[in-house]
Amino acid sequence: MLEIKNVSKTYGQGTAEVAALSNVSFRVDEGDFIAIMGPSGSGKSTLLNVIGGLDYPSSGEVILDGKRIDNLDENDFVDIRRNKIAYVFQQYHLLQSLTALENVMLPLTFCGLGEGEEKGLEILKEVGLGRRTEHKPGQLSGGEQQRVAIARALVSSPSLILADEPTGNMDRKTGKGILDLFVQLNREGHSIIMVTHDPEIAKHAGQTIVLQDGQIVNSIDQNGGKRNGD
Amino acid sequence: MKLYQIVVKDVTRRKKRMLYASLGVVIGVATIVAVLTIALAGETNIYGQLEKYGANLVVMPAISDIDVGLGGLSLGTLAVGENYISENELPRIRQIADGKIRTALNIEDEGDIATIAPRLYVNTEIRGTSVIIVGVEPQQERQLKTWWRIQEGEYLERAGQALVGAMAAELLELNVGDKIALNGREVTITGILEETGSNEDYQVFLHIKTAQEAFDKEGLVSSIDVRALCSACPTSDIAGSINGNIPGVRAVAVKQIAETEMGMMEKVSKFLLALAGITLAVGCFGVVNTMLTSVHERIRDIGIMRAVGASRNQIIKIFLYEAIIVGIVGGFLGYVVGTLLAYVVGPLIFEGVAVTYVPQYFLPSLALATFIAVVATVYPAFHASKIKIADSFRSL
Numbered sequence: 057m058l059e060i061k062n063v064s065k066t067y068g069q070g071t072a073e074v075a076a077l078s079n080v081s082f083r084v085d086e087g088d089f090i091a092i093m094g095p096s097g098s099g100k101s102t103l104l105n106v107i108g109g110l111d112y113p114s115s116g117e118v119i120l121d122g123k124r125i126d127n128l129d130e131n132d133f134v135d136i137r138r139n140k141i142a143y144v145f146q147q148y149h150l151l152q153s154l155t156a157l158e159n160v161m162l163p164l165t166f167c168g169l170g171e172g173e174e175k176g177l178e179i180l181k182e183v184g185l186g187r188r189t190e191h192k193p194g195q196l197s198g199g200e201q202q203r204v205a206i207a208r209a210l211v212s213s214p215s216l217i218l219a220d221e222p223t224g225n226m227d228r229k230t231g232k233g234i235l236d237l238f239v240q241l242n243r244e245g246h247s248i249i250m251v252t253h254d255p256e257i258a259k260h261a262g263q264t265i266v267l268q269d270g271q272i273v274n275s276i277d278q279n280g281g282k283r284n285g286d
Numbered sequence: 287m288k289l290y291q292i293v294v295k296d297v298t299r300r301k302k303r304m305l306y307a308s309l310g311v312v313i314g315v316a317t318i319v320a321v322l323t324i325a326l327a328g329e330t331n332i333y334g335q336l337e338k339y340g341a342n343l344v345v346m347p348a349i350s351d352i353d354v355g356l357g358g359l360s361l362g363t364l365a366v367g368e369n370y371i372s373e374n375e376l377p378r379i380r381q382i383a384d385g386k387i388r389t390a391l392n393i394e395d396e397g398d399i400a401t402i403a404p405r406l407y408v409n410t411e412i413r414g415t416s417v418i419i420v421g422v423e424p425q426q427e428r429q430l431k432t433w434w435r436i437q438e439g440e441y442l443e444r445a446g447q448a449l450v451g452a453m454a455a456e457l458l459e460l461n462v463g464d465k466i467a468l469n470g471r472e473v474t475i476t477g478i479l480e481e482t483g484s485n486e487d488y489q490v491f492l493h494i495k496t497a498q499e500a501f502d503k504e505g506l507v508s509s510i511d512v513r514a515l516c517s518a519c520p521t522s523d524i525a526g527s528i529n530g531n532i533p534g535v536r537a538v539a540v541k542q543i544a545e546t547e548m549g550m551m552e553k554v555s556k557f558l559l560a561l562a563g564i565t566l567a568v569g570c571f572g573v574v575n576t577m578l579t580s581v582h583e584r585i586r587d588i589g590i591m592r593a594v595g596a597s598r599n600q601i602i603k604i605f606l607y608e609a610i611i612v613g614i615v616g617g618f619l620g621y622v623v624g625t626l627l628a629y630v631v632g633p634l635i636f637e638g639v640a641v642t643y644v645p646q647y648f649l650p651s652l653a654l655a656t657f658i659a660v661v662a663t664v665y666p667a668f669h670a671s672k673i674k675i676a677d678s679f680r681s682l
Contacts, residue, residue: 110593110676130598138595145679149590151292153299158287165287166595172287208594 057247058084058107058216063116063126065102065270076102077113077270084216084249089242091258092251094267100251101220103267107249108141108218109133120216138167142209144219148201150193156180156204157189163212172211179207183237199230206237210246217241219250223257235260289600293607296587303580304612310572310662311616311655312623317562318654319624319647324632325555327641332551336544338433343525343539345379345510347371370506371535376404378532383512386524391516400514401429404507406497412458412466418489419468421497421507430513431486438462439477445493447476453487468492471500512537551636566658573612573662577605581670588670589678598671605667609659617655621648 065077077099084090092100105111107118109125118126125136142163150159157176164172180189183203193201202222209217219238223231231254239260242248250261258264259278266274297304347369383400387393406421424442428434439462442449450460455478460466464475473492481487498504514521521539528537581588588601596604625643632641 105676110679111674134595134597137593143593147679149586149593149679151296151587151590153296154292158292158295161287162292162591163594165289165292166591166597166600212595 057086057121059117059119060103060107061117061119063103063106063113063118065099065106065111066114075270077106080116080267080270080272082265082272082275084247086215087242087245087247088263089238089248089261090250091261091264092249092267093253093255093258093264098267099270100267102270104218104220104249104251108143109136110143138163138212140214141216141218142212142214144202144205144209144217144222146221146224148193148198148205148225150201150204150208152193155190155192156185156196156200156207159193159204160207160211162208167212175211176207179210180204182210183207197230198226199233202226202234203237206234206241210241214246216247216249219248221251221253224253231257289603290607293604293611297608297611303576303583304608304615307573307576307580308612308616308619308655308659310569310576311613311659312569312619313572314562314566314569314658315617315620315651315655316624316627317565318559319621319651320627320631321555321558321562322647323625323628323641323644324635324639325551325558326644327628327632327639328551328555328636329548331636331639332544332548336541339540342430342514343512343521343528343537345371345512345528345535345537347508348534348536370406370503370508371404371510373404373505373507375532375535376402376507376510379510379512379528382527382531383514383524386527387514387519390520390523400512401426403427403430403511403513404494405509405511406494406501406503406506407508408497408501408503410468410501412460412468412490415458417454417458419497419501420489420491421494422491423494427491430511433482435480437478437480439475441477442491442493443476445496446473447493447496448473449477449479449491450475451479451487451489451491452481454490457488469500471496554635566654570658570662573609573659574665577609577663577666578669580608581605581666581673584670585673585678588673589675592673592675592678601671602667605663605670606660609663609667610656612663613656613659614652616659617652620655621651624651 060080060082063077063080064075067074067076080099080103082090092103094100102111106113106126109128113126116126117124120136120140125133128136150156151162154162157173157180160176160180161172164175177186177189180186180203183206185200185203185207188196188200191200193204196204206222217238222238223234226234235257238248238250248261250257252258262278264274264276264278265272266276380398380400380402383402384398387399388395393399403423403426405427408419408421410417410419422442428441437452448466450458454460460475460478462475462478465472466475473496479486492500494507498506512524514524521541525537525539525542528535591601591604625647628641628643632639
């Protein structure tokens, strides 16, 4: 469903030019759970941003469902964010003025899809927050806030979920709960790309891509051993 | 959940910031409302005066006073000696006034039309206090002074009677039935007037004949008030004709004075309004600034909304909705503050003017404030819509 072909991303110009990604290629199939690992500054988040259209690649192609999306203009990308790709961030990124339920309903509001209250409640229940729907982010724990963020990502039924260190701000136990949720979502058929520091978490992924200095240095397939990034 | 609901929830969380943002609009709108409210009060006051005296003109001796000036500078007026108009001019004044009104209104009737009230002013002393005595033609005077009310006793009717102003009666301790000597001539007080708030309160009114006899001014009057039939009557024409045909007198229509006053006031109002406009423009920049700050404060929120599917237009809409709220709040506060300002400042600008709040200004205030807030927010909103999602998260 998603293909990354020879993607490079450079910041700055001339002698100050820094390559954040160079020549990265890999594929994501329906139902895949891919972990992206690597030290800080290796280009993990940049890669995720390029895939999700939060940032443009300097060269190369990103192909989603047979269509190039790396060269789309802002307005066309809005449709992709509304229907196909959803994000979960390390910092949760919830709107502080809205309740948990309202945060979950936010994507539906932007799509102009009616009230969506039932759907929001149903999904909050699914992520284990059925009893805290009227709380504002400030009244929720980190784990709970991340569950709200996951619910918000699920509400528009995306085919691909991008998660940028979703457990990075949590203690091990809370992180485990969130990871279990991702594993469960993956079993239900959601494709997931997750950036993480934690090798324990990466173990749950079907495939782990290791980045260093913007290049794929290792690609481990949990089911079929090593494979090179093609 | 609708887009505007998101804005309302966000605005209620950041009340102080919103209030601060609306401050620029408040100041601008308040100044305009204050200026307009004061101007309207001044205008109403002049119209009120016109209603009361609009049909009047005053005939005075031509050289009752001399303008003292140096080049174009007026240094005031100087009264020269005692000047009077002869009573003999009264029929001619009536002839001119009635003639003009007949022509203007197409009246065939031959009877008297205008009220013509001659007055004789004399300065004298009663019980050791200096008082102005006014000799009047009782019936004509009464038609003119429609606002007179008798507090005690009866209205002046015959020679030998006196009607006393409220303050004069109080100061001189005069009562109905008292007899007072004026230059040796004894008169009886028949009535005391209610307070009118003008200098009439300090005057004593006699029958003009009594005044003339007592002070040796037989056949003389100080001024003649002429009241035409209606406000629309050609009082300026009458004044012009009197000036042209009767030597030694000067006739001035009250309407002319009011028009001059109105013209002055309009100039002052326009000037103030221009200042208010500048204030509003400055306020507008204030709003631009606060809104830009607001955009910066909410870069993260904007990024979040964009990441979960908000389009650029929706981001612009969110800020414009916010501007509408700022505008409505600013317009409301601006109207209230402006009206209060008018109550405080109005009497300082136009003396003796009673300021009242003007409900008709309320909705235009809201509209103006909203318009300004929206215009001021266009650039910040556009700026907000251009923010790159990845940058918005990185900026933290």
